[in-house]
Amino acid sequence: MASLDPVILFFALGLLAGLARSDLRLPAAIYDFLTVVLLLAIGLKGGVELARQPAAALLLPSLAVIAMGLVLPLLAYAWLRLGLARVDAAAIAGHYGSVSVGTFAVAVAFVQAQGLAFEGYLALFVVLLEVPAIVVGIVLARGLAAGTRWGELAGEVLLGKSIVLLLGGLAIGWIAGEDGLAPMSGLFVDLFKGFLALFLLEMGLITAARAGDLRRSGLFLMAFAVLFPLGSAVVGATLGWLLGLSVGGTMLLATLAASASYIAAPAAFRLAVPQANPALSLAASLGITFPFNVLVGLPLYLGLARWLHA
Amino acid sequence: MASLDPVILFFALGLLAGLARSDLRLPAAIYDFLTVVLLLAIGLKGGVELARQPAAALLLPSLAVIAMGLVLPLLAYAWLRLGLARVDAAAIAGHYGSVSVGTFAVAVAFVQAQGLAFEGYLALFVVLLEVPAIVVGIVLARGLAAGTRWGELAGEVLLGKSIVLLLGGLAIGWIAGEDGLAPMSGLFVDLFKGFLALFLLEMGLITAARAGDLRRSGLFLMAFAVLFPLGSAVVGATLGWLLGLSVGGTMLLATLAASASYIAAPAAFRLAVPQANPALSLAASLGITFPFNVLVGLPLYLGLARWLHA
Amino acid sequence: MASLDPVILFFALGLLAGLARSDLRLPAAIYDFLTVVLLLAIGLKGGVELARQPAAALLLPSLAVIAMGLVLPLLAYAWLRLGLARVDAAAIAGHYGSVSVGTFAVAVAFVQAQGLAFEGYLALFVVLLEVPAIVVGIVLARGLAAGTRWGELAGEVLLGKSIVLLLGGLAIGWIAGEDGLAPMSGLFVDLFKGFLALFLLEMGLITAARAGDLRRSGLFLMAFAVLFPLGSAVVGATLGWLLGLSVGGTMLLATLAASASYIAAPAAFRLAVPQANPALSLAASLGITFPFNVLVGLPLYLGLARWLHA
Amino acid sequence: MATAVRKLVTIVTEARIERQLLAAVEAAGARGWTITDVRGKGSRGVRRAEFDLSGNLRLEVVCETAVAEAIAASVRERFYADYAMILYLQDVEVLRPEKF
Amino acid sequence: MATAVRKLVTIVTEARIERQLLAAVEAAGARGWTITDVRGKGSRGVRRAEFDLSGNLRLEVVCETAVAEAIAASVRERFYADYAMILYLQDVEVLRPEKF
Amino acid sequence: MATAVRKLVTIVTEARIERQLLAAVEAAGARGWTITDVRGKGSRGVRRAEFDLSGNLRLEVVCETAVAEAIAASVRERFYADYAMILYLQDVEVLRPEKF
């Protein structure tokens, strides 16, 4: 099994420092800065690759990925209803059907550190997976009845920071190409891993700060937050394999499936389903699933991808 | 005609995201950080070149450039008085006689991307052009009557961030030389283009946020904000050609002439001529002239410089 | 005598800009960002070196360094009591026995610019020197009487930002090794000197902002803030030489001894000895000793190290 | 100094709902507002701005009593049940009453 | 609009003592608080947040009069002598008195 | 708890004039002040701190009534006409009246 990437050690450092109640903090402005650069970097890289692809070849995989984004939250909802009220089950299902770009970034670094290639258009899949599950979750919570301001909501979700930067990066990478972006590689390529390290340091601190919520979330949700991603990873890996992705690409799709949103989904559900308790979904996605994926999941998902391709 | 630099695409992304009312933001602290690094980088590069120059050779060009900085606002004032009250015409004239370092940074990237060299002491001209027009604008607004606290004002303008960092960078570059700065090139050289991309992303967002002011500014001012820079560019390019600058240098001087201040001038006029409506001058310089120069002007000004040297 | 590193010019720029009352500022978030990166970079580099060392070989030097950290504040206290009240003398003594990581960073850049090698585990000594003097200072101020909440204090000091990041960096560097960190070198190596330049720019601004405190601090304290570091440097250099450190390592240990804390110590004393006037200790350590060391001390300490090894 | 009395409405709530809150407040008749980024603790736990919009905002509106009551009513109806929020009112003396 | 009157306690002090101050305020019975990062000047000089914790914070607590007095007493005893600090009290009208 | 009553003067205005405003306020007799960075909307449009000094600041001064009136008068004369600004006054109870 592949060993962990050193970048993970920064997450561990943040977690330990936070749990020990150190006064270490990264200012929110710096967290935002790191996020912007990482999202753009992922998008740009994807866009460059995308331009090398015949667009038609992406249609089927894209539809398949969207379908996965619609099915996963339904499965999650069925599971969660065994222990939670409707609105909470629906909101959490939306988080788990959607994806975490932070987890994706770590997985990319991990795959690269293993010397594996992967399909650049995976970055497009991040965007495609972000939204459908949120819509499913909202419908599960509120029904299709009137009252949901879909227009306002679409604005909030589709124009959220992560989608705008990923899509914008994809478009710019696609237009400018590798040569056009070369003069910016000092920021978007050379600093990627270092910025990821700082991002993980902060994620460790945030996770530690939410350790309290976690205890209150109960065993049922904790089990879900570990076991459901394992199941999703199998779904994602199988889909990647069926779509003919490389080992690296398969592993990344497994990771996307296994990851849970903690940026786009919380924002959307806070507005569309305010009755749902945001502490529950964040405790699960940010407090358990993110660290689980990053510390334990990644090598498992790579093993799974390798096994499917063996 | 030379094609646009990919860095411009980031401006377009910011503009679109802003107009679509995305929640994308760069924290003000990051905007400040990018500005500091870009200003220092421009100054340092200029200082290194400056040291290679016999100082005496710069005297005449410097005086000529200052003269341009005194004449341009007078021309702008004459034009603007046709449609605006005295204080507003004077303030806007001051903005357009002064320069925008952001525009200069994009132009430098543009020139470099074309593989053109340029005279490093252009960075000195940025400083020389920043102040005189502001003084002219203030005098036009208030007359030479008593009551203007020139001392206090000089402090505010000459010690403004952009002048201090440009002059400081020039001095450090001049003292340390290329070798002395080499260990810092990771920040000031390798990241220049990437930071410029983020800066333009934010400028796009800011421009979009001010789209409302723009509508209120009226057709007269809109026309001025596009046409006056074209005229100034001809003045600047001609002066550059007369001074014997290279094609790249001529193009950059044209751009400086065409650019309008949105940092130093607003600060100065807000204090010295508070009766002038700051929304008008910012709508013109930030909302129209900056995007016009960056999206449309740069290739034109390069064409002009090439034509003069042909 | 070795000439000054160009990075110092940024400190001078900040100092001049601040004294001239320029509106130049680096946002606090950026100061924090720079500090985090510099501390991690120093720790990581140290950790990589540490892994190459037999741990046992470090025991004796570590104990010797800690002993120095216990003795220096006693000497400082004896001196300061000649002119100051007990609590103030004790607090300032604690600051001067402890160390300044900012000064250490500049010294590292200085040593590297001279082409000198140094023992990587010096970064460990920074951590070892940070705490003991603070404890001595607190005991000097309050006696060993009951009432000091040592537990709470230990938390505040040992879990302070600088110790957590230095120790964390050491651990990560030790575990990951040079190869593991290579993909992050874009941030932690290539940007080190540039970030140090910006950090010094800000330190210059901060020093200028505190120029007022300085005047109020009186001649006695000013003399101490210049002369005591010179004495400490001799102690540090001698110890380095006795421990068999290289010229670079000896110089760095001299600098550590000469430097005075302005982050960890102020935080600790504000909580443990609130009666002490924080303006006094900061005026001395930040307003006098930091600039003195950086502008004047470094070449002296290198000369001293060279002389001892001659 | 001739002053008039107006109401100062202060609301502390989740930063995430800034747009919706401003829309409600302006609809209730407020002609101006001031926002500060803050952090806090209440019945819904600790809210610090560790990342993104996890922090709080403080909204302040100076207005006539009728507008203040309209704001309070509208905010109570739309946000009280589901969002972390406190609201309180004070009297303030203003110099240019026509502004508020 | 049925409102009740409560006290608003405002404290401006050194950012560095945030933890200690919050502990004292909660011990005195506060059920919630709001913190803003600020800068200022007073008898102990200018305090701007140039770096780290060199700035000020403003702590606000809405509570019953008894709790307000307990907070003021506790803070006075523990912090007045040694830290840059001001404290003042105001009456505020609240809509959900049971929250405070 | 023996308290005295003082005035709290609050000014929200353009961040750009911080220096000039503080000079005016200190000249009017203020012995201390607290500044917060804020954003807002009023008759002069929306003022957010997107870049540089395009945002607002809130200045608060606790002082005696006479000083409050001097501040209000000085600020009205120098800034009201040309700058985005509101000013309001409140009574506050303080514990150490000699500080203000």
Ligand SMILES: Nc1ncnc2c1ncn2[C@@H]1O[C@H](COP(=O)(O)O)[C@@H](O)[C@H]1O
């Ligand atoms: N008693 C209080 N005093 C001051 N601020 C409060 C108080 N209670 C709540 N808050 C603020 O209002 C926010 C929401 O409160 P809550 O809905 O009680 O969680 C908190 O995060 C605090 O910032």
Ligand SMILES: Nc1ncnc2c1ncn2[C@@H]1O[C@H](COP(=O)(O)O)[C@@H](O)[C@H]1O
């Ligand atoms: N008169 C005042 N009005 C408003 N704020 C004040 C006043 N005096 C002091 N402050 C604030 O309280 C902090 C501590 O005050 P001091 O203990 O007087 O130095 C200052 O840094 C200011 O932020």
Ligand SMILES: Nc1ncnc2c1ncn2[C@@H]1O[C@H](COP(=O)(O)O)[C@@H](O)[C@H]1O
């Ligand atoms: N009614 C109001 N309530 C609260 N804050 C206001 C109000 N009106 C104006 N402000 C604040 O004062 C600033 C200047 O106001 P104005 O001069 O009306 O543009 C605005 O940007 C707001 O931050």
Ligand code: NA
């Ligand atoms: Na998922």
Ligand code: NA
């Ligand atoms: Na111009």
Ligand code: NA
């Ligand atoms: Na020392």
